[in-house]
Amino acid sequence: MAHEQNEVPDSTAVRVALWRAMHVQVDAPPHVFEDEVGLQLAVSDDGWRRRPDMDPRATSGFRAAIVSRARFIEDLVAEQVDHGVPQYVILGAGLDTFAQRRPEIAARLRVFEIDQPGTQAWKRQRLIELGYGIPDWLRLVPVDFEAGGDWWEQLSDASFDPGRPAVVVSTGVTMYLTKEATAATLRRLADLAPGSTLAMTFMLPTELIEDADRVALEATKPQAQASGTPFISFYTPREMLALARDAGFKDAQHVSGTALADRYFADRTDGLRPSSGEDLLVATT
Template sequence: MADEQIEVPDSTAVRVALWRAMHVQIDAAPHVFEDEAGLRLAAPGEGWRSRPDMDPHGTSGFRAAVVARARFIEDLVVDQAGHGIDQYVILGAGLDTFAQRRPESASRLRIFEIDQPATQAWKRRRLIELGYGIPDRLRLVPVDFEAGGDWWQQLSAAGFDPGRPAVVVCTGVTVYLTKTATEATLRRLAGLAPGSTLAMTFMLPAELIDDADRAALEETKPRAEASGTPFISFYTPQEMLALARTAGFEDARHVSGTLLATRYFADRTDGLRPSSGEDLLVATV
């Protein structure tokens, strides 16, 4: 029983998975991103759609932003796999379900999912219980960040080959890290093999967020702190690009949330649009 009690997923990761499922269940087609596998993993029980953080209208912007970034990342990974990249690393993987939903693309990759030990133990158990199993191409890499765990060392021990290029993604993480920790992560990733690509999300400071979205974001800050995951770091696009270039990335570009909204939501007639506040860094070695 003690082991089961500590095998719990991160609450933020569960929320993201449920928003992705909500998009399929309540938003009009065409869906930007289709993922109900995360809902199966989370198994939140009846009434989960009545949770305050699942309010279909009040959280629609957050839901749209989550599926927009998921679609962008997945398009990037599939494109990279098509160009021969065969290593995919997910920092802060949470309830990512790429390996389960996209078996054909996943079969061309060795996927390394890095997250806290409790989340990884829980996910391993749930994948087995649901019949997905854990194929050899999927490596669940537990790292105790709070105890100073070395994720790079654990990644290598799991079979990652630093001599071959990889695509690395880190979404919804940097806001919870100190800037020093993010700088260190960027320096480490800038040492990847040539041809590698990093996609990393970052939160914008309040003054760069659209007026219509600012109040909703401010309301989430005390809730995040109360749940033990306070928002720590915010970056302007220029700051994030400077960090990447100083770390050693040869090329770094900013992908705005506005660009994703235009790319994935422009033709929708239901008014669904991503809230502003989270942008992406895409950098190559």
């Protein structure tokens, strides 16, 4: 346990949290998504703005893509809560801060955040240190994926009710998993109670990415490899829809990154717009 307490989230989770905060601090309003809680969790000083991956101009497209997918997910969750869905599961939660920023919605749910044991131990401690605490309706579920941990079993042990509908989200995860692992996850989730919804991001093959974004995306691949989290799986929208339908989902829809850009950035005058390369699957049981 002592070793786990010394663990920290992986570099990707921290980067996402910092980009979300940077959108608030650097980009002009209206802000698509407001989250500086992740910054509070991740760092204790102002030196983060000097990181090479925090260059305001060079990373603007990635930053915009991160906040557009976050906004879409939270809009979806709020909609499902209004429809009476009582459970929310976040696979690979990292530094997700929905429970801290949106307690008026989260308190109407039972929220399950799934991640590695070290990350969960670290996050639990940080939430307590910052005064947020761990409310009864929030469950930080540790799963040792590297040791073959069964996330479904751990989720059930945390009082998840498979007989009631849920919203399940997985963002920024599938590119690190084999296609077989993602297919297995989809089969498991297709067995959720009727009325459940899955939102899952996936990376597009290079040939489907807009020309202007290819160079920047290709440059991130060796960085991901060097950090120990290489990109190994890419999907066309047709492939991802087929995986969901073969898994047993009643309905599956493709939501393109371009559609999110048009929804959340159309009226901006500062030129901020998400880079292409990541799309969403939204599937229902």
